[in-house]
Amino acid sequence: MKKDLTIAIDGFSSGGKSTFARAIAARLGYVFIDSGAMYRAVTLWALRHGLVAGGVPDEAALVAALGDMRIELWPDGRVSLDGDDVTEAIRSLEVSEFVSRVSSIGAVREHLVALQRGMGRDGGVVMDGRDIGTVVFPDADLKIFLTADPAVRARRRYDELRAAGVDVSLADIERNIRERDHQDQTRTINPLRRAPDAVVLDNSNMTLGEQMEWVEKLIHSSGKNHKDLLNEG
Ligand code: DC
Numbered sequence: 001m002k003k004d005l006t007i008a009i010d011g012f013s014s015g016g017k018s019t020f021a022r023a024i025a026a027r028l029g030y031v032f033i034d035s036g037a038m039y040r041a042v043t044l045w046a047l048r049h050g051l052v053a054g055g056v057p058d059e060a061a062l063v064a065a066l067g068d069m070r071i072e073l074w075p076d077g078r079v080s081l082d083g084d085d086v087t088e089a090i091r092s093l094e095v096s097e098f099v100s101r102v103s104s105i106g107a108v109r110e111h112l113v114a115l116q117r118g119m120g121r122d123g124g125v126v127m128d129g130r131d132i133g134t135v136v137f138p139d140a141d142l143k144i145f146l147t148a149d150p151a152v153r154a155r156r157r158y159d160e161l162r163a164a165g166v167d168v169s170l171a172d173i174e175r176n177i178r179e180r181d182h183q184d185q186t187r188t189i190n191p192l193r194r195a196p197d198a199v200v201l202d203n204s205n206m207t208l209g210e211q212m213e214w215v216e217k218l219i220h221s222s223g224k225n226h227k228d229l230l231n232e233g
Pocket of ligand 1: 037
């Protein structure tokens with residue numbers, strides 16, 4: 001009998017989590033949820049409302065506004081904020097620079113974790129982020145912790161941004177990635193950590209196809225019922 005799993009994918013920034021999570025969701029007919037996009041949307045909201053003066057977020061004003069922000073994640077991967085399509089805007093370097101500060105605010109995390117739990121309540125979801133296997137869904141059926149060399153991640157992100165016509169330097173990207181790794185791992189609330197029951201995958205030298213083969217094997221080996229999900233009995 002088919003059981004709709006909850007799959008948690010955590011790991012460092014620009015490690016290919018979203019691409020991998022989206023591909024797994026497509027393979028299983030599940031919903032993909034990019035939790036990082038939600039932290040980015042809150043950050044963009046703060047920037048647009050002048051609440052990040054001198055690089056420091058105005059916590060009180062931001063927290064007071066959380067209930068009024070309308071963040072929507074669409075099945076086609078687009079993200080909207082108060083009805084405005086912000087899919088590209090949330091990927092800007094400016095948002096990337098402030099998102100760690102915003103995501104270390106406890107009330108912001110509590111608010112988004114509650115929304116994420118609501119989205120995954122019925123299972124059949126693949127959610128990627130930093131604290132999915134540890135905090136959002138500690139009982140997830142499958143937990144994957146994705147890692148890759150920072151230089152490899154910087155190069156991938158650089159290629160993506162250049163392909164999208166964004167003028168950036170590889171050195172700036174790598175610096176931002178290393179800073180975010182540090183901030184993600186050292187923040188006091190819900191730091192990036194591997195859940196003890198997460199399986200680690202280093203994808204530095206793997207294609208997406210190879211990662212999919214790996215996850216299919218993992219699903220095969222993780223339980224009899226899970227094989228049905230791949231429609232292979
Ligand atoms: O996955 P990403 O790089 O788009 O995430 C953007 C930022 O949001 C990242 O710097 C850390 C934060 N984040 C978080 O704190 N918790 C999550 N579950 C997802 C993202």
